[in-house]
Amino acid sequence: MGCGASRLEPGEDIPPGLLPFRRRLQELKRSRTEESRRRRRERKDSIVSTTELLRPEERDADDFETTEEEISRAVAEKMTVRDALNSAIDEEMAADPKVFLMGEEVGEYQGAYKVSRGLLDKYGPERVRDTPITEAGFTGIGVGAAYYGLKPVVEFMTFNFSMQAIDQIINSAAKSNYMSGGQISVPIVFRGPNGAAAGVAAQHSHCYAAWYASCPGLKVLSPYSSEDARGMLKAAIRDPDPVIFLENEILYGESFPVSADVLDSNFCLPIGKAMIEREGKHVTITAFSKMVGYALKAAEILSKDGISAEIINLRSIRPLDRDTINASVRKTNRLVTVEEGFPQHGVGAEICAVVVEESFEYLDAPVERIAGADVPMPYAPNLERLAVPQVEDIVRAAKRACYRSVPMAAAA
Amino acid sequence: MSLIIGHARTAAARLLRRSPASILLRRDSPEAPALGRRPVRRMGTARVGESVSTAYEECSDQVLDFPGGKVSFIPEMRFLSESLGERIGCYRVLDDNGQTVSGSTFHEVSKEVAMKMYRHMVTLQVMDTILYEAQRQGRISFYVTSTGEEAINIASAAALSNEDLVFPQYREPGVLLWRGFTLQEIANQCFGNKEDYGKGRQMPIHYGSKKLNYFTVSSPIGTQLPQAVGAAYSLKMDGKNACAVTYFGDGGTSQGDFHAALNFAAVMEAPVIFFCRNNGWAISTPTTEQFRSDGVVIRGQAYGIRSIRVDGNDALAVYSAIHAAREMAVGETRPILVEALTYRVGHHSTSDDSTKYRPIDEIEHWKSARDPISRYRKWIQRNGWWCDAAESELRNSVRKELLQAIQVAERVQKPPLEELFKDVYDVVPSNLKEQEKLLLQSVKKHPGDYPADVPV
Ligand SMILES: Cc1ncc(C[n+]2csc(CCOP(=O)(O)OP(=O)(O)O)c2C)c(N)n1
Ligand SMILES: [Mg+2]
Numbered sequence: 001m002g003c004g005a006s007r008l009e010p011g012e013d014i015p016p017g018l019l020p021f022r023r024r025l026q027e028l029k030r031s032r033t034e035e036s037r038r039r040r041r042e043r044k045d046s047i048v049s050t051t052e053l054l055r056p057e058e059r060d061a062d063d064f065e066t067t068e069e070e071i072s073r074a075v076a077e078k079m080t081v082r083d084a085l086n087s088a089i090d091e092e093m094a095a096d097p098k099v100f101l102m103g104e105e106v107g108e109y110q111g112a113y114k115v116s117r118g119l120l121d122k123y124g125p126e127r128v129r130d131t132p133i134t135e136a137g138f139t140g141i142g143v144g145a146a147y148y149g150l151k152p153v154v155e156f157m158t159f160n161f162s163m164q165a166i167d168q169i170i171n172s173a174a175k176s177n178y179m180s181g182g183q184i185s186v187p188i189v190f191r192g193p194n195g196a197a198a199g200v201a202a203q204h205s206h207c208y209a210a211w212y213a214s215c216p217g218l219k220v221l222s223p224y225s226s227e228d229a230r231g232m233l234k235a236a237i238r239d240p241d242p243v244i245f246l247e248n249e250i251l252y253g254e255s256f257p258v259s260a261d262v263l264d265s266n267f268c269l270p271i272g273k274a275m276i277e278r279e280g281k282h283v284t285i286t287a288f289s290k291m292v293g294y295a296l297k298a299a300e301i302l303s304k305d306g307i308s309a310e311i312i313n314l315r316s317i318r319p320l321d322r323d324t325i326n327a328s329v330r331k332t333n334r335l336v337t338v339e340e341g342f343p344q345h346g347v348g349a350e351i352c353a354v355v356v357e358e359s360f361e362y363l364d365a366p367v368e369r370i371a372g373a374d375v376p377m378p379y380a381p382n383l384e385r386l387a388v389p390q391v392e393d394i395v396r397a398a399k400r401a402c403y404r405s406v407p408m409a410a411a412a
Numbered sequence: 413m414s415l416i417i418g419h420a421r422t423a424a425a426r427l428l429r430r431s432p433a434s435i436l437l438r439r440d441s442p443e444a445p446a447l448g449r450r451p452v453r454r455m456g457t458a459r460v461g462e463s464v465s466t467a468y469e470e471c472s473d474q475v476l477d478f479p480g481g482k483v484s485f486i487p488e489m490r491f492l493s494e495s496l497g498e499r500i501g502c503y504r505v506l507d508d509n510g511q512t513v514s515g516s517t518f519h520e521v522s523k524e525v526a527m528k529m530y531r532h533m534v535t536l537q538v539m540d541t542i543l544y545e546a547q548r549q550g551r552i553s554f555y556v557t558s559t560g561e562e563a564i565n566i567a568s569a570a571a572l573s574n575e576d577l578v579f580p581q582y583r584e585p586g587v588l589l590w591r592g593f594t595l596q597e598i599a600n601q602c603f604g605n606k607e608d609y610g611k612g613r614q615m616p617i618h619y620g621s622k623k624l625n626y627f628t629v630s631s632p633i634g635t636q637l638p639q640a641v642g643a644a645y646s647l648k649m650d651g652k653n654a655c656a657v658t659y660f661g662d663g664g665t666s667q668g669d670f671h672a673a674l675n676f677a678a679v680m681e682a683p684v685i686f687f688c689r690n691n692g693w694a695i696s697t698p699t700t701e702q703f704r705s706d707g708v709v710i711r712g713q714a715y716g717i718r719s720i721r722v723d724g725n726d727a728l729a730v731y732s733a734i735h736a737a738r739e740m741a742v743g744e745t746r747p748i749l750v751e752a753l754t755y756r757v758g759h760h761s762t763s764d765d766s767t768k769y770r771p772i773d774e775i776e777h778w779k780s781a782r783d784p785i786s787r788y789r790k791w792i793q794r795n796g797w798w799c800d801a802a803e804s805e806l807r808n809s810v811r812k813e814l815l816q817a818i819q820v821a822e823r824v825q826k827p828p829l830e831e832l833f834k835d836v837y838d839v840v841p842s843n844l845k846e847q848e849k850l851l852l853q854s855v856k857k858h859p860g861d862y863p864a865d866v867p868v
Binding site: 104105108109112130132133134135136137160161163164198199200201202203204373374375376378379380381382383385386387390392393396 | 553554604605610611612613614615616618630631632633634663664666667668694695696697701702703768769826827829831832833836843844847851854858861862863865866
């Protein structure tokens, strides 16, 4: 995975969303350096830290403890997923002149969901390109640009409209490196909202995670939190392969706490690694994107009934982090998969297979698969609600899984 | 039937290669044509045959006999210009004062049709104002107005026959109103209740009516164009006295589907009217960033399609142009391209604020000075068909009717649970029956976990 250092230095070209955080950090850093200087003087230590940013590995252990604590205080700050995505694109554009953004309404309009806010002003129309309404066309243009050294970030207004461009993505972007014997790589990112929002029915609500994840040559990421969004988008842009980056409209406006590390322009998450959002003992719940939040809520409710759920945020759908999933199931012996997409051939189906293949003998209950109903998304709010997973569905499934064989309440 | 056609065509092509004369014979032979009512002409090829035969005879140095006709050789190296220099003219009948432009040719409209047109334009305008407001109040999730494009909506619909198949984009609900879709039916769709023909499955404004030959609005831009060509081809095969009509925006012309549709329609000689509403904007993208041609009309010629540019805010011009277009499309089984110049006076949709990307003066200018409804009103008033009292009565009654319809639509039950699983397939398959059963059980067992407004 290509996760090279970004050239963005603190203080220069800070994306608008990051300014308040940076300011806090700088204040913090100043007081921290003074404090550590004072302590070093006391210790008669002549080494003065030259660390520009708060990178744990470059601090000595003594400093580490105090600053870590201070940082966590400082970053009781929050950042929206929108700002996280915006700052990730911004920093990568600042660091690498080959990166450019393209799509309908990304420039003047600042993005259909304002994810590209401020970028046109900063980088100009050559690098923030508004396109005509031709998904097949601009996807092809992006793929061609990637063949010859540029690193396009292509925004779809929604992944539903990527269907107009599916041939370019599958037959060209995903396969060219292989077909050319490794001579032609395709460093491109396709990003945009995916899956259900609210009240936008069948042609704006489809989840394409399973579709793209079934195609070799593609990497498929789906962030949940602001940390995910920043770290994974930066990783996607730096990656030499085509990456499908599935965002969620509902999450754009949601705020998450972010640590100083996450705000560092060098921050980057590994592709192919899941994240354990909450540790637990009794049941493993896998989810991605918006459903991670639902799973966490479900875990909260379950804990009141004495069930301790382990929540895995998949982050990367392809490659899938089989190790993390299997390790967790071997510990909890029970599995619930959650996704908004359709059940058949879905992400849950794949996870189920992964666990059956590698941890079959550890399972104490049948796997519970929570997915969207097997129907196109209806508009009427009452039917829409029935068509997508709810927190209560997860709670009930986890209880079914837990009470099914050894009844835990009794065993405990 | 289509098999026979395919056969005839390849046979014709083979014949052409052998002897141009024989195909001419064959065209006249009794067994060749007669598809449906009108004989289907396969002239594209035959005409080529004719020209080829004469070209062979002349066999000159100056002329190349080439499929499609003679091409003369020229000594100069001459690139075609990227533009004609002067822009293609725009057909207009009514001037800004609602007076007919002297010398203009147009299709006469009876008083009855003229008045029906006016009433419907006003209905559309009032409907947009109220439903836009309903979205703002959070009663529906989404809305799109046709403000400024009322003449396009209504006058084009008036010039069509109700048998003509309409493939809309989304800014043409006036066509449906014209065909008799009621305000109650509109409200039922927007509120997604159980009376909605789409059973609450599509977003607001995605109307459709099989009875009224109006294909349900589909969200992805441009897909309706090749579909209209396919439908037109089917009309042609069945020998129907009708055409397909597809509406789309300036933005829609950027999709590959636009190009495929025009090309295929020309080659297949499909009776289809392509109606482009060039309203200057595709959300925030101005047409200068959408294309660099002289708009859309010019492209018809490149595909071999007869085309016209018309003032979209002039109801009489739109009516006349579509009337003529339909005669040609149906009578001669051929595609026609119409580009109506207009302006999207409203925001793109309820998710948009267009003052962020275009000058308010521009919007105001089109809203007041170029309003299609007031221009047309001047004309009917000049004819002595309308007065101020009638105007306020009309507006009041539409308003009342719609407010009433909204109240009713809001009160009608939402679609029942079983509708979640119906119509995914013609017959509900066993896995969906199973899912429905499980969901029902679950709702009964845990009523607190589910919304109360799901009739089970
Ligand atoms: C394939 C596809 N891409 C993008 C969109 C998002 N979108 C909806 S309307 C629209 C603009 C269409 O503009 P135009 O065709 O000019 O029609 P107008 O809104 O002006 O009537 C866009 C880009 C879509 N619906 N479908
Ligand atoms: Mg437009």
